[in-house]
Amino acid sequence: MSVVNREFDLVLFDLDGTLIDSAAQLALAVNRTLADLELAEADEALVRTWVGNGADKLIQRALAHCEADPALFAKARALFDDHYQACLLQGLDMYEGVEQSLRRLQKLGYRQAVVTNKPSQFVQPILDALGIADCFALWLGGNCVPQKKPNPEPLLHACHELGVSPARTLMVGDSENDVLAAKAAGMKVVGLTYGYNYGRPIADSHPDWVCEQFAQLDALLV
Numbered sequence: 001m002s003v004v005n006r007e008f009d010l011v012l013f014d015l016d017g018t019l020i021d022s023a024a025q026l027a028l029a030v031n032r033t034l035a036d037l038e039l040a041e042a043d044e045a046l047v048r049t050w051v052g053n054g055a056d057k058l059i060q061r062a063l064a065h066c067e068a069d070p071a072l073f074a075k076a077r078a079l080f081d082d083h084y085q086a087c088l089l090q091g092l093d094m095y096e097g098v099e100q101s102l103r104r105l106q107k108l109g110y111r112q113a114v115v116t117n118k119p120s121q122f123v124q125p126i127l128d129a130l131g132i133a134d135c136f137a138l139w140l141g142g143n144c145v146p147q148k149k150p151n152p153e154p155l156l157h158a159c160h161e162l163g164v165s166p167a168r169t170l171m172v173g174d175s176e177n178d179v180l181a182a183k184a185a186g187m188k189v190v191g192l193t194y195g196y197n198y199g200r201p202i203a204d205s206h207p208d209w210v211c212e213q214f215a216q217l218d219a220l221l222v
Helices: 023-036 044-048 055-065 070-087 098-108 120-130 153-162 176-185 214-220
Strands: 010-013 111-115 138-140 169-173 188-192 209-211
Touching: 010 153, 023 044, 023 055, 023 070, 044 055, 055 070, 070 120, 098 111, 098 214, 111 153, 120 138, 138 153, 153 169, 153 176, 169 176, 176 188, 188 214, 209 214
Parallel strands: 010 111, 010 169, 111 138, 169 188, 188 209
Antiparallel strands: none
């Protein structure tokens, strides 16, 4: 189905804090890691503020919070992967309206892709478990290209792979990383208020649009 004068052909989505609320699983994996290292556990609300730059930064922030020896990083990082794999799909769910809007955009002929800083080995199992993998022409994890968001490289790589110019692409995310990456890539960006963003309002990052609910994209992408 084609739409006359449509502004975008491709929509890129962040994953954590945008399509899924994974804070519970991430906090559980972080705290199991800290417990293995005999370090103090952290509240889920605090772990939420550590999410967004990939697993390396997540673990570095956890260790810094505990004032632990940075030399523990390699051990902690490996422990985290094991624990997160074990609880990856435990209680996993999408935010309200996500699947309905993805399906609507799919029917309208938009190309869709996931661009996340989450390690790639965790992305496909999540999309498969939620039954939305077929909505996306491409997904990129944090280790699929050399640079992560806020670097624009993963966004530009997705555009290149799918043959769509950045000017015809919209980024949708919940954090400053998404906004900075999109602007550096020369594409417009929607900031969602309900995600993680290190405890700061997404509006402070000046996205082109701010949405409080995922379904508000329906008015923008017609």
